[in-house]
Amino acid sequence: MQDNTATITLLYTSDVHGNALPILYGNNMPADIGLAKYATVVKQARSKHDHVIVLDNGDLIQGTPLMTHYVKEHANEENPMVGIMNKIGIEAGVVGNHEFNFGKKILTDAITQSTFPWLSANCLDEKTAEPYFGPPYKIIQLENDIKIAIVGVTTHYIPNWESPDHIEGIRFTDACITLKKWVEYIHQTEQPDVLIASYHGGLERDIESVEPTEALTGENQGYQMCEQINGIDVLLTGHQHRKLTGSIHDVLVVQPGFNGQSYGEITIDLKNSSDKWSICSKHASIQTLDGVESDTAIVNYMNKIESSTQQWLDQPIGYIEGDMVIRDPFQARLTKHSFIEFIHQVQMDAAGVDISVTSLLNNNSRGFSSVVTMRDIVSNYMYPNTLVVLRLTGNDIIAALEKSAAYFTLDEAGKIGVNPTYIEPKPQHYNYDMWEGINYTINVKQPIGSRIENVTYKGKPIDPNETYHVVLNNYRANGGGNYDMFKNKPIVKEIQKDTVEIISAYFARFPTVMATITNNFKVLY
Structure with a gap:
């Protein structure tokens, strides 16, 4: 006989921007940042909780001298940010706008090297109109027949920033309209117990006052998504580099900062009645990496390229x-x-x-x-x-x-x-x-x-x-x-x-x- 309650722990990063190790490259000073420390957090969470899901919400592979040096001198090797996420064992990532900065080959190589899917339902192949980078969503089946759906979308404002040759052959459809279509499809065909939308984009309105926080260009549509789409339980956001948690129309909304300084932790409590799971509570918090020890395996994995990066920087x-x-x-x-x-x-x-x-x-x-x-x-x-x-x-x-x-x-x-x-x-x-x-x-x-x-x-x-x-x-x-x-x-x-x-x-x-x-x-x- 199965238990009639369950708790899901979701950990996620966004806008890590190439921060793998706990160091500030500008002055080489130590800092409480980076995926090496985050890997320790994930290990500890998996040892304490039964159902742990780990995601990344985009802007992963660009942003530090480490990644600039990788692209210039080591691009024929495994992308270090992908290698770390593979070792951490994340369930899925989302394509961010800065993923395109080094050109399409660096991005497609990174995706090929990944042991996890990169979700972006609104980045479409211009020829086929199918999602360009693979599946638009992922289903995770937990014990006790709990079904979790994760759907990813990317800010469609990318053509306003990116070099045309970096996005050739890709069409960016409206993130909100596309997400609405896929949320409806997933509920009809998959009937998940929990639906998580992971959006590499932010909030265009203040959660409390509802006042616009920026010109409504379409770059950020998080509030609109919560307002216009039924069936989202949790909306993971990013892109704006903010730290926030809140609720919009009963959608739990989170944004965990940037540069690998902090991460989002979401707890979802479920109960089972008549063989149907339903959410009874959900809570989000932003956690820092202050005082967390780096994972030794990650540090060792990074030794070669880190040494090469430091030599390059000191020239x-x-x-x-x-x-x-x-x-x-x-x-x-x-x-x-x-x-x-x-x-x-x-x-x-x-x-x-x-x-x-x-x-x-x-x-x-x-x-x-x-x-x-x-x-x-x-x-x-x-x-x-x-x-x-x-x-x-x-x-x-x-x-x-x-x-x-x-x-x-x-x-x-x-x-x-x-x-x-x-x-x-x-x-x-x-x-x-x-x-x-x-x-x-x-x-x-x-x-x-x-x-x-x-x-x-x-x-x-x-x-x-x-x-x-x-x-x-x-x-x-x-x-x-x-x-x-x-x-x-x-x-x-x-x-x-x-x-x-x-x-x-x-x-x-x-x-x-x-x-x-x-x-x-x-x-x-």
Whole structure:
């Protein structure tokens, strides 16, 4: 006679971003992060609980120097992030948007190497209209005839960010509409006792107030899913790098942070009545890896590639004369900084144009000291972006400048600061751009949309109808960050090397770089 109660423990990660070991590559300091520590958590959970399910919600294989080095030097070997997840024994993963960053071959190789399925019901093969990466859902049959369904979907906003050749042959359908179709299908055909939706996307509304937390572009649809789809018991989310738990229309919603710092733990209690299991309670929490010991087998597995990565990172490749250190990231955006000017120089040199767009990608970026190593480069430029030259009109340039000018705000005392929409619910400081090759003024005292003044090119006012060649990264060139004025603009040139390679190649030609500042923009407040 079977027991009439059961408890399912679900552990999941999201947005691990290549963090395998408990280390910060920028300074090699230890940290309570990474899959080596998480592997210990999973082992302990399986020793304590009868029914443990382990999932990953995407953005697994990109994000650290380890993975940049793997792609450059070790791509013919097993993907280390996949190798670790195989050893942990996860039941399924979901395709995230950053999975595409290194190109389709790296992703398809990773999926081939996996002992678990990668779920993404809305990433379709353009020819067959079938899910591109394999099954859209997985059924897990537990003891006592408990049936769990896990269905995965991916934010369909990927074509707005990704290089076209990285997603060639793949069609991204609306994640919410697709999930609704598959939830209905699974309930009709599989009749599961529990249905878990794993969505590499986030929440577009506040759980409590229901107020929009961002422009409703379709990038994040978690709230809409809970509102419009019947039959989801738990919605696992990610992409926004937030930590949250809550309930929307009786759907338990979770998001577990990022960079392998924490994980989601969900407990689902079931009871059996007349040979039918039903959920009587469900609870979610976010757990950190503080104080957890690393799994020795995982550390040993990583030894070879970690050693190779460290040697690569410590290579001195250039020298700086002058000051290129970032001490205050806000000031580096408020007034021209020599590090930003250096990035512009590199981009314009690689592209052969005289107008450049870039941003300070991260508030942890520290610029360059007198000796520059690969560690310094990847710490400051952590995304595998390539460069694109677009042909833009003067109107496009002014519209983009106005978009960037929204980054600043004034408080009641007139003190300048960062617009809260660039901080919550997810820090997006990388969406404030700075330009080289033109002169311009941002007047923060003016309303958003009317802040740009005195835009000139080679000493003359920019012509709204004239065209200009501008170099920028592929994320922005595709309209990433809601820079819609760049979408579908004529492409003059593509530089198909990632920016880390371009910067290191620049130092190979110019081993010593002077730190210079050209004050081509000012912010009035």
